[in-house]
Amino acid sequence: MRTDHLDLDQLNLLRELADRGSVTAVADAVGRTPSAVSQQLKALQRQVGVPLVERVGRGVQLTDAGRALVVGAVTVATALAEAQAGWQAYRGDVSGTVRLASFHSAAELLIPGLLHRLARFGRLQLDTFDEDVAQDDFAGLTADYDIVIAHRSDDVAVPDRPQIVATLLMREPLDVGLPLDHPLAGRDFVTAEDLVGEAWIVPPPEYPIDRVLTAVAARSGLPVRVVRRSTHLPLIEKLITAGHGIGLLPRHTSADRAAGRFALVPLRQIRAGRVVEALCRPDRAARLAVRTVLDELVAEVAQVTG
Numbered sequence: 001m002r003t004d005h006l007d008l009d010q011l012n013l014l015r016e017l018a019d020r021g022s023v024t025a026v027a028d029a030v031g032r033t034p035s036a037v038s039q040q041l042k043a044l045q046r047q048v049g050v051p052l053v054e055r056v057g058r059g060v061q062l063t064d065a066g067r068a069l070v071v072g073a074v075t076v077a078t079a080l081a082e083a084q085a086g087w088q089a090y091r092g093d094v095s096g097t098v099r100l101a102s103f104h105s106a107a108e109l110l111i112p113g114l115l116h117r118l119a120r121f122g123r124l125q126l127d128t129f130d131e132d133v134a135q136d137d138f139a140g141l142t143a144d145y146d147i148v149i150a151h152r153s154d155d156v157a158v159p160d161r162p163q164i165v166a167t168l169l170m171r172e173p174l175d176v177g178l179p180l181d182h183p184l185a186g187r188d189f190v191t192a193e194d195l196v197g198e199a200w201i202v203p204p205p206e207y208p209i210d211r212v213l214t215a216v217a218a219r220s221g222l223p224v225r226v227v228r229r230s231t232h233l234p235l236i237e238k239l240i241t242a243g244h245g246i247g248l249l250p251r252h253t254s255a256d257r258a259a260g261r262f263a264l265v266p267l268r269q270i271r272a273g274r275v276v277e278a279l280c281r282p283d284r285a286a287r288l289a290v291r292t293v294l295d296e297l298v299a300e301v302a303q304v305t306g
Contacts, residue, residue: 011044
């Protein structure tokens with residue numbers, strides 16, 4: 001076994017395999033052929049003298065030795081990024097392109113102000129992308145983006161996300177959205193018992209709001225009647241405004257559009273909210289450009305939430 005001169009490129013390919021799950025996906029991500037990626041991984045395996053990858057069904061997964069080597073690869077990549085960031089900070093050079101992905105409602109709330117904040121960094125470019133996925137799938141997006149703005153239920157334990165740096169942005173309460181002529185619209189708050197028999201318009205089950213609906217049903221002792229599902233928040237708001245049902249709406253995101261259209265009423269007795277956070281790979285989080293965007297993102301959250 002020889003590990004005195006491990007090839008950093010080969011280590012990075014192993015790390016990509018750990019994150020992406022297939023040689024083909026790695027090849028697509030790094031712009032090489034699957035054959036070329038396989039050859040590099042086999043060369044690394046020959047050098048260390050132990051199996052790093054094993055076949056499982058039609059796919060592959062890393063062995064314990066492979067996962068241990070990936071931890072080392074992340075450490076090396078992070079150290080290099082920190083060294084480069086230190087040099088850039090010394091030179092006062094905040095520059096580069098940062099790729100940021102976000103689910104729709106967080107992007108709507110945060111991206112416009114974030115772009116204004118970043119305008120003073122003339123050599124820093126922010127590229128933004130829409131990624132509205134199930135809450136358990138956000139961590140996987142960090143393989144393709146420098147920063148991923150994610151949301152998750154706030155009534156469960158923090159998920160196990162090895163090799164991910166998470167920056168808490170906010171806990172956003174979820175209020176009950178009601179048509180203005182609804183009998184409950186003028187209340188200071190509502191309870192689960194008040195909402196029995198209502199028609200609900202909500203996102204799909206794998207989104208954070210579904211856990212609140214489960215709690216509403218448990219508290220009231222009756223099932224929640226879902227009449228329509230959508231991931232498009234403006235559509236849900238319009239349907240509520242038109243009287244087609246009620247829903248759970250993010251307080252800060254929906255507040256500007258609520259006036260004169262629909263009511264936002266807090267839900268009592270149940271913890272109703274979502275955690276919004278920024279996820280990064282450790283080496284990308286160490287980049288000065290990424291750290292700058294994260295700092296400005298935290299500042300923007302503080303402003304929009306008061």
